[in-house]
Amino acid sequence: MIQLLKVTKTYGQRQAVAGLSLDIGPGEFVVLIGPSGSGKSTTLRLINRLVEFDTGSLRFAGQDIRSFAPEALRRRMGYAIQSVGLFPHWTVEKNIATVPRLLGWPAARTAARVHELLELLQLDPAQFARRYPHELSGGQQQRVGVARALAADPEVLLMDEPFGALDPVTRLALQQELKRIHTLSGKTIVLVTHDIDEALYLGGRIVLFREGRVVQDGSPLALLTRPADGFVSDFLGRSELGLKRLGLGTVADRLRPGEPAGGDPVRSDANLREALSAFFVQGRESLPVVDAQGRPAGALHLVDLLAAHPASPPAAAAGEGA
Template identity: 50%
Template sequence: MIELQQVTKRFGMTVAVDAIDLTIETGELCVLVGTSGCGKSTTLRMINRLIPHSAGDIRIDGTAVTDLDPVQLRRRIGYAIQSTGLFPHWTVAQNIGLVPQLLGWPKAKIQARIEELLALLGLDRTEFWTKYPHQLSGGQAQRVGVARALAGDPDILLMDEPFGALDPITRENLQDELLRIQQAVRKTIVFVTHDIDEALKLANRLVIMDQGKIIQQGEPWYVLEQPANAFVENLLGKADRGLKQASLTLVTALMDTLDESSRQNNPPPIDATATLKDAMSAMLWHRTDRLNVVNAQKELIGQLRLDRMLRPKER
């Protein structure tokens, strides 16, 4: 658990973070989102003491970070940034193995951990073990950066705009990869972004900041349905809030069980992992009011109808 109590950061006369309170539960993926200069990156960096806080308390599992040795603290917290921070003259394997080496792991354990992380992030050992950062694409370098952040098996992972410089397709793929990894390893992740769509996709807890303050926090559904003020509403996007809500719900949540007519009509298929937003797009494209939902084996498991999607919310 990470707890921030009345945390403030001043740079001279400028207040960058203004008396914020935030509790991030163990295993939660918490996303800090807001416009440039709102204090989200400063908040992140105060957690691992890259930036000292000016007032208030920051605690990890009940212990104040100021009571911990900063070097030891950072070695037990993974940190991934937009520029990756990879050492240019070190191979992929050397970069990933840095923190385990500093922690004094045996050589065989370090090698096994590097191999495990390369597999977890979809990087072939034979191809990438001896490559250098300049030989990697942006997406590959970012994967190595995430692998390095995970290498010491930290309980906490801090990520500061890690996918911000990537093209949309690579960015979406790495977002999916992060969600898959989080399902597998259940780290406590604090993720900073200025992209509201990325924030909504990733967050268990969404924290919206403006001018150094936390304006609203909660589950993405709650924030979308009950924005605290005009700033939050504008950040979420007034015109497409409905589509953003649809992107948070899988088609399986609203699909109907199969009946004889659904088997006979044979509408276009949609994957069970798709969202209601994907379904709306498919319905418009195919000019249909229903879709057959199929599983990974392409077996028919249900049907999604437009009128079911348009019923009043049951939440």
């Protein structure tokens, strides 16, 4: 889908991207993460030609990216950023319809797509379609920004710190929405963030940058269990690696089906880190578990949670896939 081979980008004396090689396949959810100035956002902008690379090769859908007109390329790649950038004097429906209208879609098709996306992002069309951006909360504006990026059904969704300015509750809700959209659509998503917890929650694959280069490329579990070096351990939060690893498993993985237990229930799709918090809050050694519909599913025991250490995968080599 997207291939970068020995790509470089230099600003003055500073090399923002240094000989980067990266292959992103169809349907992947790849998170680019690293310190400020590490090259992750520059890489994202190289992909949709908001920035032109200096040397190397960059291909999209099997073709040299420079063979595409920039406008045509960007219509195949949705782009969502932290500042949203909605047009203030346009309604929500008109903002979402920006690219379909540029592409000359019939009015009926455009209206149907706007309605579909508002429902997908859990914004009631009857309530929100004719509102203006200033009438929306920050989280609602960000949902509209994501809907606009998806409006023309792009093959790739690029996202640069899309939830960085939101409060933690709204941020989590939108992260959950994005995971659901990825599951439903199967689109290729490339997201930049500085938040390691967001990366671990969203990414099927994490690419960690440092000084324009890839330090480690692999699954969340691979990075947590076999960090390539001390920098990776420190960036992930060396003292919290165990807790972060718990966040990758779900209650359903450690459930004892059919067992009764006292206390307030936890959901089977909650992660084990959330379950650990529930154990401490309630001061119990076992908790009842319910499924997504609230039906009893069994019990979770603290001893099972603390013993939940799946076999470690082989280390992802520093720069693997890069």
